[in-house]
Amino acid sequence: MKKMMAMLMACGLCAGVAKAHGQGNTINGAGASFPAPVYRVWTYLYSEKSNIRVNYQSLGSGAGINQIKSGTVAFGGSDNPLEKSELDKHGLIQFPMLMGGVVLAINVPGISSNQLKLDQETLSKIFLGEITNWNDRSIARLNSGLNLPDLKITVVSRADSSGTTYIFTNYLSKISKVWAEKIGAGPAVNWPVGIRGQKNPGVCNNIKKIRGAIGYTEYTYAIESKLSTVVLRNLDGNFVSPTIESFKAAGANSDWRNAPGFRMILTEQPGADSWPITGLTYLLIHREQKDSALAKSLLDYIKWCFEHGAQSAIKLHYVPMPENVIKMVYDELDKVRYEGKK
Amino acid sequence: MRNRRKHPISPETIDRVFKYTAIAGAIPVLLLMVGFLIQLCWNAWPAFREFGFNFLISVKWDPVAGEYGALPAIAGTITTTAIALAIAIPLSFTTALFLVDAPGWLGTPLSHAIDLLAAIPSIIYGMWGLFVLIPFMQLYIQPRLAWIPFMGEDYNGFGFATSGLILALMIMPFICAIMRDVFRMVPSVLREAVHGIGATRWETAFDVTMRYGKRGLLGGIFVGLGRAVGETMAVLFVIGNIHELPRTLFGSGTTIASTLAANFAEAEGMFRSVLFALGLVLLLMSFGVQIVAQWWLIYAVKKSGGYNG
Numbered sequence: 187m188k189k190m191m192a193m194l195m196a197c198g199l200c201a202g203v204a205k206a207h208g209q210g211n212t213i214n215g216a217g218a219s220f221p222a223p224v225y226r227v228w229t230y231l232y233s234e235k236s237n238i239r240v241n242y243q244s245l246g247s248g249a250g251i252n253q254i255k256s257g258t259v260a261f262g263g264s265d266n267p268l269e270k271s272e273l274d275k276h277g278l279i280q281f282p283m284l285m286g287g288v289v290l291a292i293n294v295p296g297i298s299s300n301q302l303k304l305d306q307e308t309l310s311k312i313f314l315g316e317i318t319n320w321n322d323r324s325i326a327r328l329n330s331g332l333n334l335p336d337l338k339i340t341v342v343s344r345a346d347s348s349g350t351t352y353i354f355t356n357y358l359s360k361i362s363k364v365w366a367e368k369i370g371a372g373p374a375v376n377w378p379v380g381i382r383g384q385k386n387p388g389v390c391n392n393i394k395k396i397r398g399a400i401g402y403t404e405y406t407y408a409i410e411s412k413l414s415t416v417v418l419r420n421l422d423g424n425f426v427s428p429t430i431e432s433f434k435a436a437g438a439n440s441d442w443r444n445a446p447g448f449r450m451i452l453t454e455q456p457g458a459d460s461w462p463i464t465g466l467t468y469l470l471i472h473r474e475q476k477d478s479a480l481a482k483s484l485l486d487y488i489k490w491c492f493e494h495g496a497q498s499a500i501k502l503h504y505v506p507m508p509e510n511v512i513k514m515v516y517d518e519l520d521k522v523r524y525e526g527k528k
Numbered sequence: 529m530r531n532r533r534k535h536p537i538s539p540e541t542i543d544r545v546f547k548y549t550a551i552a553g554a555i556p557v558l559l560l561m562v563g564f565l566i567q568l569c570w571n572a573w574p575a576f577r578e579f580g581f582n583f584l585i586s587v588k589w590d591p592v593a594g595e596y597g598a599l600p601a602i603a604g605t606i607t608t609t610a611i612a613l614a615i616a617i618p619l620s621f622t623t624a625l626f627l628v629d630a631p632g633w634l635g636t637p638l639s640h641a642i643d644l645l646a647a648i649p650s651i652i653y654g655m656w657g658l659f660v661l662i663p664f665m666q667l668y669i670q671p672r673l674a675w676i677p678f679m680g681e682d683y684n685g686f687g688f689a690t691s692g693l694i695l696a697l698m699i700m701p702f703i704c705a706i707m708r709d710v711f712r713m714v715p716s717v718l719r720e721a722v723h724g725i726g727a728t729r730w731e732t733a734f735d736v737t738m739r740y741g742k743r744g745l746l747g748g749i750f751v752g753l754g755r756a757v758g759e760t761m762a763v764l765f766v767i768g769n770i771h772e773l774p775r776t777l778f779g780s781g782t783t784i785a786s787t788l789a790a791n792f793a794e795a796e797g798m799f800r801s802v803l804f805a806l807g808l809v810l811l812l813m814s815f816g817v818q819i820v821a822q823w824w825l826i827y828a829v830k831k832s833g834g835y836n837g
Binding site for chain 2: 245246247248249252338340345346347348369370371372373374375376377380381382383384388391392395396397398399
């Protein structure tokens with residue numbers, strides 16, 4: 187019965203969102219939890235300056251896509267970019283808002299942040315369940331200076347389906363043939379080992395509570411939870427720490443002109459300083475808007491984010507989009523119409 | 529002064545209005561129930577068409593390949609509920625027995641404390657489980673008990689034992705409060721008479737108090753059972769959420785309710801239908817338990833010569 191109550195309440199919530207949507211000076215968005223910390227700051231700052239209120243519900247990428255498709259929100263957030271064909275089918279425009287890093291966080295006594303090094307093979311073997319103890323020889327070989335304890339490895343992954351999982355499993359599929367064949371990439375996969383936590387904070391909590399845990403999470407959440415992050419070897423063979431600079435480096439060589447719908451996956455990118463698990467987070471809006479006032483406020487908000495949001499994004503360890511990409515996004519935004527007009 | 533005869537509305541009309549108001553209040557319960565069933569069946573249909581009966585006995589859970597099986601979640605639900613009841617029933621029974629006979633200065637505050645425990649929202653139990661119980665289990669309990677068969681060498685604080693323990697704490701106040709009230713309804717004349725013929729306290733409790741309130745006792749247990757089967761948040765926090773069959777008590781798994789809570793917002797297509805199918809299974813499980821309980825109650829009452837208080 188409790189489940190039913192929850193479902194009823196969820197329906198009520200949806201109805202509430204749809205109702206508020208019609209009021210013009212409120213813009214509702216929902217979706218990815220990966221960029222939610224930045225969106226929260228942006229919506230707050232923007233609401234202070236203008237008389238338009240922006241709500242962003244961090245429900246997850248899948249929910250963001252579902253809700254923008256069904257039209258219950260004005261914009262949807264997703265870390266899992268849609269294919270151009272799917273965008274056209276639903277009359278949607280997709281563009282990147284931010285870059286961020288997915289990091290590995292660990293709870294191993296005696297090892298602090300960015301001390302432990304892992305390469306592609308070791309990392310994939312840990313997540314495949316082939317390496318099960320922190321004192322395994324292949325980990326020790328990469329970390330000669332560290333005192334690795336005899337402690338069981340517990341892998342923590344996401345219980346809900348998530349764009350962060352999509353970015354991370356996309357990376358694992360690139361670095362490990364076995365992973366690509368046996369598991370594959372997706373917002374939810376059949377993890378071979380370990381336990382699961384609910385959303386980014388749930389994963390961080392579980393890592394914090396389990397001695398010997400390793401898990402993947404968005405960078406900000408790892409910092410907020412004061413978890414130790416791991417140094418990874420990138421495509422060029424260098425060991426890099428997760429920082430704004432290494433996230434930025436991953437996006438530096440991207441060919442945006444040949445990416446329909448800005449669909450770009452920044453895992454295992456070339457570059458000496460590139461962080462190997464970098465992700466983009468996207469916004470989705472309808473090409474044909476139903477309400478001209480709402481459309482105007484929505485575009486105004488999005489442009490405000492690009493023009494004034496960079497500072498607060500960097501403060502929260504996200505990378506704002508480079509100038510040339512923003513220019514391309516603006517061209518895309520020009521295609522938004524209301525009853526055939528701009 | 530009000531004069532009955534001059535009352536503008538006749539008593540018959542008032543009766544009729546009251547009758548229809550009451551019916552109007554009662555009918556929606558039935559409609560709601562039927563509505564739930566229809567909606568669940570409707571949405572679950574694609575999953576049953578795709579996987580057939582196999583859905584109930586398959587252990588696969590691979591969203592990338594689109595293959596789903598309900599058995600781990602069903603088995604997990606049964607396991608956690610069984611652990612919870614195994615802990616909560618004896619605990620509530622003895623507590624309730626004590627409360628009935630306890631001196632007022634001790635019984636009254638304890639009684640209130642139990643009612644207060646029943647009012648704590650489940651999410652609080654979940655947070656307490658995550659922040660207090662899990663580290664405690666991982667560091668102190670599990671290393672000492674891991675040698676026992678079926679406990680599991682492979683532990684990390686999360687899992688069935690921890691979930692069962694939290695659920696037991698959550699349902700204990702409910703069961704205990706109902707049992708206490710049932711025991712209080714036993715006429716004191718009866719109890720005094722039993723004491724009078726030389727019965728010990730245990731004999732009084734077991735042979736008179738318990739039998740007198742059999743229906744109420746079972747009712748209390750089923751309220752607890754219902755809460756344990758359907759509990760989502762507290763379990764979601766501590767069970768580990770993996771789709772594997774329970775092998776050891778310290779191992780991780782999942783339950784139907786926590787699977788639904790974790791995945792519903794994001795699901796679409798076949799995945800969504802699978803979640804509805806799981807919901808239907810949960811509803812049918814609860815129905816099944818209720819039916820068996822009612823049947824057993826009738827049987828037990830008949831056997832003891834219709835004596836049920």
